Amino acid sequence: MRTLIFALTLGFFITSPSNGAAQIDTLGVILETYQDSNFNAIQRVVNAYYATRDKGRGTGYKQWRRYEWFVDPRLGPSGDRLNLSAKRFQEVQAMRYGRSAMVDFANWEFVGPDNAVLGAGWSGGIGRVNTIAFHPTQSSTIFVATYGGGIWKTTNDGGTWQCLTDALPIQSFVGIEVSQADPSDLFALTGPGHTSLWSLGAVRGSIGVVKSTNGGNSWSTTGLTWSDSSRVNVFDLEMHPTNSEMLFVCSDSGIHKSDDAGVTWDLVYSLRRAMEIVFHPTDSLVMYASDYNRNSSSPFARFLRSTDAGESWTVIGSGVFPPNCQRIALATNPLLPNLVFAMFGDKTSGAAFDGLFLSVNQGSTWSVTNNSATDILGGNIGGGGYSQPYRNNRLA
Known part of the structure; x- marks a missing residue:
């Protein structure tokens, strides 16, 4: 099903008008469709879309690059987006209750x-x-x-x-x-x-x-x-x-x-x-x-x-x-x-x-x-x- 959506969406890009408003709408469709996907895959789709289209004012390209800049430091090595809220919560819990609340360090040996x-x-x-x-x-x-x-x-x-x-x-x-x-x-x-x-x-x-x-x-x-x-x-x-x-x-x-x-x-x-x-x-x-x-x-x-x-x-x-x-x-x-x-x-x-x-x-x-x-x-x-x-x- 994911492959079918990808093909239909990409086809929509090819036949869509090239005016700025339509490009912004199309960018929104991309991000919504692939919101749960690996971010590297999203980058490939968006970059392919803008490769043959206008990147000027009102096209959404600048907004995309801002979003790309924001997400990049929040990715894992394979391009998966990290749950930073969960990570911060774990760090606070470890600080508040000690590492023993997360990891068992009871196995000591003389x-x-x-x-x-x-x-x-x-x-x-x-x-x-x-x-x-x-x-x-x-x-x-x-x-x-x-x-x-x-x-x-x-x-x-x-x-x-x-x-x-x-x-x-x-x-x-x-x-x-x-x-x-x-x-x-x-x-x-x-x-x-x-x-x-x-x-x-x-x-x-x-x-x-x-x-x-x-x-x-x-x-x-x-x-x-x-x-x-x-x-x-x-x-x-x-x-x-x-x-x-x-x-x-x-x-x-x-x-x-x-x-x-x-x-x-x-x-x-x-x-x-x-x-x-x-x-x-x-x-x-x-x-x-x-x-x-x-x-x-x-x-x-x-x-x-x-x-x-x-x-x-x-x-x-x-x-x-x-x-x-x-x-x-x-x-x-x-x-x-x-x-x-x-x-x-x-x-x-x-x-x-x-x-x-x-x-x-x-x-x-x-x-x-x-x-x-x-x-x-x-x-x-x-x-x-x-x-x-x-x-x-x-x-x-």
Whole structure:
């Protein structure tokens, strides 16, 4: 039936008058007849029609080209028109309810490392896994940085693991980054992160950022170095997603920045202790960070934004966020790049979860998306129980 309609309609084109009004009417017939067809087929019919006819004023040709321009970016690879409304709805649902509402991610498998020698006490083992980093071109190569257990590497998707830092004087690491430009260059931030357990003797302060130029076989210091006795707390190491020379560290002192792969560093923010940094998915100049006032005066934690690749920072959202928050965890969405999520962990002795906030305009304004009474940061299954939001509050 479709073939018959096509033949009859094409015959109508051939016998129709060539005046402008008739051509516009004929264009309408084409689009209505083939409205459910592959758009590539529609283009062939319309282009064949106009190949021997007037394309001037009043013929409908300009309107057709406008329509063609509008539809073209809304097509799939084969020329089928996409249901953009349905696609946007799915993205909003995923953002609102989490990816688990659309895809089942429950099938997790333990891949290690599990070959560490267990130590004495309740905290023996490799320590808390703080960061995971991936090789940019070898998908089976993964690095993990642990608290008290060193940096580990697998080259077979977790089948076997090798510790890369046995020769270093410190085995606690907050972060690790792999250079996108040269994957043999690794950067690691030493230190336990937020702690007040110096008196136990087993906890050591950060000695700064260390670098390997051979995939972790050996390490050397960089321009950001502290002595162990300084007892510096560190919280985050980030590499700029489009510039592997640009590094950022969050510490007790604030935000440190390097533009030359760690050779030299500048303290670009020093008002408070800095906790973490995330990058805008598409704008290389926009960055977000959170800080924390360790002097215990409200507000405890704040949201920061930079629009010049971390050279300067502005506090945003004062008076909107919970006043007793101890740590703000941040995340962005690559599908909706101007969105920013902020999850708050409370400083008080009550429930640790203090709300999930959303901004749709790079942090300029905020709204609450979840302030449930359930303490999702608690250690118990289902929420509640002992929690440490200043250490464990993470969002991705």
